Amino acid sequence: MLRPSISLIASITLFFFSSCGNKTGRKPNIEKTAKKELIGNKADSIPSEIKKEKTEEAEFVLTEENAIDFFFKYAKEVKENKVRLTTNMGSFTIQLFDNVPYHKANFIYLIKKGYFDNTQFHRIVKDFIIQGGNSDDKATGRKRAKIGRYLLPPDTRKGHKHHRGTISMPSSERDNPHKLASPYEFFIVVTKPGSYHLDGSYTPFGRIIEGMDIVDKINQVDVDEGDWPMLNVTILKAEVF
Known part of the structure; x- marks a missing residue:
């Protein structure tokens, strides 16, 4: 029987270990x-x-099951009660009402998450309202998906009416007999002295304290048959203070 030489065994062993190693030596x-x-x-x-x-x-994701509990706690933590919205047509300031905690907390939370930045005033009805918080940009849908899907209960018995300059929250377009609020959108009343037929159905959660002339200016832009502005009215930045 032939026996392999010691030198042949050593060569095979060296080849085996070198083949199993990191040939490039890179991490x-x-x-x-x-x-x-x-x-x-x-x-x-x-x-x-x-x-x-x-x-x-x-990221924490809001749902219809956890939203109320979350905003109940969050409302106790927030100290800010004013909001400045800067648009491509100018800026205005909103004073938030303290006695509608869920809606106030929701608005502040979304602002701090950067949701409203680069959304639009997507519905404008002459001498009635301007409605914001949406857009035809896919980025808006992605932001909503990241924050969560949920609705808020109406809070209409706190003595607030839909006077001119009031900011309120529309109801969801889904089958919604209880007028649950769509949390990502809002509208501002332009009607003089107000649109009081909305009382009891929608929740006012603040009022314009500076820059109502900008709101009026936005309300006068040209719109198409679906009340969508012919030129984009964009919210460049939303800030709380």
Whole structure:
């Protein structure tokens, strides 16, 4: 029987170990590893530092089941009660009512999340209202999906009426006999002295204290048959203070 020489065994062993090693000598690319995870690779392939970042970035999502409890607590934490909306036609300031806590807290929360930035006054009815908080931009839908899907109960018995300059919240377009409010939109009354037929159906949660002339200016822009402005009226920035 032929026996392999010692030199042949050593050569085979050296070839085996060199083949199993990292030929390039480079460290794994963390960005590529993380990218693969986004398209369905197993989580255990992600380095620990990437796992930590993904956990920290996880966002709380509002639902119809948790929204009321969340805003009940959130309303106790917020200190701000004024809002400034800056549009491409000028800015105006809103004083929020303290005794409609859910609606006030919701508006402040969305502003702090940056939701209203780059949305539009998408419905304008002459000498009646301007309605904002939506757009035909897909980014608005993505922001809504990230924050959550929920409605707010009406809060109409706090003594607030739909005077001129009042900001209120429209009801959802879904089958909605209880007039649950659509939290992502709002309207401002332009009618003189007010639109009191809205009382009892919608929830006023603030009033314009500065810049009503800008609201009137927005109300006079040309619109199409669906009350959508012919030129975009964009909310550039929403701020609380």
